[in-house]
């Protein structure tokens with residue numbers, strides 16, 4: 001076992017919800033720098049709410065989000081993005097009648113670097129997902145589900161983030177496509193990108209990640225190294241039921 | 246030949262309609278605000294052109310250079326200072342608010358300029374162009390060309406510029422746009438500013454052709470509304486198609502039914518479209 005690297009992000013006691021409805025009841029979570037971390041949990045556990053809180057779409061009512069010595073609580077999505085956290089939202093949320101390239105350029109909207117730097121990252125996205133290059137002039141709404149997910153991830157990469165959070169990586173995609181996406185994320189990770197992925201399919205999640213958190217009813221109920229969680233009897237019976245038998 | 250002459254007039258009128266409607270459509274599509282001040286902004290633009298010509302001898306096409314930034318700032322300020330406070334409210338609330346603001350603006354113009362019709366008469370006149378038996382006054386052609394240029398400019402700003410892409414992004418998915426780092430309130434203000442600038446510039450051009458009075462604002466607003474429904478809401482090409490279509494139907498309609506029925510005809514068309522083809526001629530929901 002390797003020694004865990006310095007934490008990249010540290011959440012403590014995060015409470016958040018929608019107006020009167022509280023969804024997160026004190027979430028504690030630590031992400032290691034340069035790792036792929038998975039967040040799993042049943043429907044309605046609050047995973048997406050946690051992602052929205054992290055990216056500033058929802059302002060937490062209590063708790064701290066420590067990132068590079070700073071508390072991100074109460075910062076706007078633009079400020080959080082500028083700090084290096086990009087959020088690929090659940091449902092992909094592409095700009096449907098804009099073409100692929102314009103969607104990707106929207107990912108770089110807030111960057112102030114010269115055009116050449118952005119062009120280089122655009123080429124990098126195309127190198128990662130050659131399919132997108134073939135379809136760069138096509139309206140994003142007319143892409144297949146897999147291409148849309150590539151476009152959404154590519155758009156997230158275009159902000160040149162240090163942490164990419166992806167909500168629902170494999171939902172509705174064929175196993176072959178999921179395998180391609182997993183490969184792409186691994187290669188991005190090898191280049192130094194930290195990734196937090198919310199994933200319904202626990203096997204995919206645990207195979208992809210180094211460590212993982214399990215969420216239920218707005219709390220983290222279990223965490224650990226993914227390889228160990230894979231053999232955890234509780235996880236196996238709760239999430240891998242039929243397959244484990 | 247009469248048919249051709251009418252068609253030519255309709256194309257001139259249709260270009261102006263497109264220019265009138267493009268900004269209104271932008272604001273409606275992006276902010277979900279039906280801006281009842283749009284007609285008064287147009288009239289204010291006409292007064293600006295009239296005043297600049299009368300007092301300083303500045304030709305209307307030169308006045309565009311003043312009107313565009315001035316109206317942009319006016320719109321930006323109104324959105325930031327007033328509308329933005331209720332932007333999340335249901336459409337009826339913002340409608341009522343713009344109704345109130347329009348009453349203020351329109352009455353202020355009535356007080357300042359009276360209800361009398363004024364006319365911007367270019368001296369020397371630009372004359373007319375005739376091809377065969379077709380005759381078109383040159384000032385109309387100039388107004389048409391500038392209308393189309395302005396509409397095209399708006400189209401390219403939305404399509405090609407960074408801020409334009411952000412406006413379109415906000416229209417399509419506000420939260421996704423926020424995740425891209427877009428500051429939504431400032432984009433709303435920019436879109437409203439652009440819509441207001443389009444109205445002001447349209448007013449400048451209309452001053453070359455039509456008499457100017459605060460009373461005209463309702464009719465301009467009505468045209469903008471009908472063109473939006475005909476062409477399809479929230480798209481620049483929709484405004485162009487809707488504008489030309491309305492002008493052609495009105496022109497030939499008044500030939501057949503008499504000019505007194507042109508307004509009835511356009512609102513009749515509005516009702517037919519709302520029932521039969523509510524998405525408009527171009528039939529797209531997204532912003533193009």
Ligand SMILES: Nc1ncnc2c1ncn2[C@@H]1O[C@H](COP(=O)(O)OP(=O)(O)OP(=O)(O)O)[C@@H](O)[C@H]1O
Nearest residue numbers: 018021023041042043044045046047048049050090
């Ligand atoms: N916009 C909203 N307004 C009110 N309640 C919401 C909203 N979005 C989500 N919720 C509620 O918050 C709770 C957590 O939802 P969330 O989407 O975070 O779950 P999740 O873990 O992502 O589920 P899934 O796996 O289905 O995506 C649910 O009970 C849901 O009904």
Ligand SMILES: [Mg+2]
Nearest residue numbers: 047048049090
């Ligand atoms: Mg979810």
